[in-house]
Amino acid sequence: MSLDQESGGLALATAAPHAFVRLAPPSGSTWFTRHPGSASAKIREKAVCTPGIPQGVLEQYRKLAASLHHSQAEHGTRIIMMASTLASEGKTLTATNLALTLSESYRRRVLLIDADLRRPTVQLMFDLPNVSGLNDALHGDEDARCSIFDVSTHLSILTAGRPNQDPMSGLTSDRMRRLITAAATEFDWVIIDTPPVGILPDANLLAAMVDTVILVVAAGGTPFRLVNRAVEAIGRDRIFGVVLNKVHAEDLWGGYSSYSYYGYGTQDDQR
Numbered sequence: 001m002s003l004d005q006e007s008g009g010l011a012l013a014t015a016a017p018h019a020f021v022r023l024a025p026p027s028g029s030t031w032f033t034r035h036p037g038s039a040s041a042k043i044r045e046k047a048v049c050t051p052g053i054p055q056g057v058l059e060q061y062r063k064l065a066a067s068l069h070h071s072q073a074e075h076g077t078r079i080i081m082m083a084s085t086l087a088s089e090g091k092t093l094t095a096t097n098l099a100l101t102l103s104e105s106y107r108r109r110v111l112l113i114d115a116d117l118r119r120p121t122v123q124l125m126f127d128l129p130n131v132s133g134l135n136d137a138l139h140g141d142e143d144a145r146c147s148i149f150d151v152s153t154h155l156s157i158l159t160a161g162r163p164n165q166d167p168m169s170g171l172t173s174d175r176m177r178r179l180i181t182a183a184a185t186e187f188d189w190v191i192i193d194t195p196p197v198g199i200l201p202d203a204n205l206l207a208a209m210v211d212t213v214i215l216v217v218a219a220g221g222t223p224f225r226l227v228n229r230a231v232e233a234i235g236r237d238r239i240f241g242v243v244l245n246k247v248h249a250e251d252l253w254g255g256y257s258s259y260s261y262y263g264y265g266t267q268d269d270q271r
């Protein structure tokens with residue numbers, strides 16, 4: 001029976017069974033073998049699937065993935081906002097490496113969404129075209145399905161699309177809420193790379209749409225008072241944990257390597 005018959009002619013809104021159109025990446029563009037020397041190759045150097053990444057680095061991402069996995073089992077956590085106070089603290093790299101770890105090591109279905117609409121870079125990480133994406137889904141035809149790229153068996157990417165210098169209204173809109181809710185029905189994990197909180201006056205509105213927030217902090221770089229302000233803007237109780245990023249390996253293990261290191265602490269660690 002159609003909804004129209006049942007409701008006496010009133011059309012009821014229902015969620016589309018599949019809100020996304022799955023696209024294969026353009027030919028020649030596969031994650032593991034691509035254009036050495038290109039801007040993308042450079043930006044991918046620190047991705048966990050690049051050969052030569054130190055084992056200790058891989059372990060830090062696995063630790064983060066394991067605590068999220070645990071949180072999913074306990075609390076149904078599924079939608080993550082990757083936030084930072086300022087630009088260049090490492091949100092995109094952390095979001096990418098977490099997405100790769102959850103999809104490759106845990107074999108979970110992951111959608112990585114580039115919501116940093118002012119400065120989108122996820123397409124560079126995965127060598128994808130950025131002609132259409134989240135911004136178009138938020139401002140285009142309401143009925144159009146959103147195109148995503150399946151870059152591996154378990155990992156899909158929604159690029160940012162046309163850059164938008166005023167991203168806030170779209171990111172906090174009901175359409176954004178519907179899009180991430182639909183994503184959470186098709187994927188085990190939805191990871192949202194977002195603009196820095198410093199330029200996101202309504203960070204709490206976006207944070208309220210997700211299950212939890214991971215705050216990336218560049219070690220030794222971001223003033224504590226600004227980090228504190230970002231925590232207040234997001235809402236302390238919304239934050240799952242902090243990734244302390246760009247920590248020098250020597251600071252951790254006395255000269256193990258000159259490669260920057262990653263660490264994270266959960267709220268429990270901070271008590």
Ligand SMILES: Nc1ncnc2c1ncn2[C@@H]1O[C@H](COP(=O)(O)OP(=O)(O)O)[C@@H](O)[C@H]1O
Nearest residue numbers: 046084087088089090091092093245246260261
């Ligand atoms: N732990 C790290 N060690 C070394 N370089 C890093 C680390 N995290 C991020 N970077 C580099 O810092 C730059 C900014 O990182 P990115 O993830 O793009 O930041 P954001 O998305 O917060 O603006 C990139 O060149 C990235 O490769």
Ligand SMILES: [Mg+2]
Nearest residue numbers: 091092116121
């Ligand atoms: Mg970024």
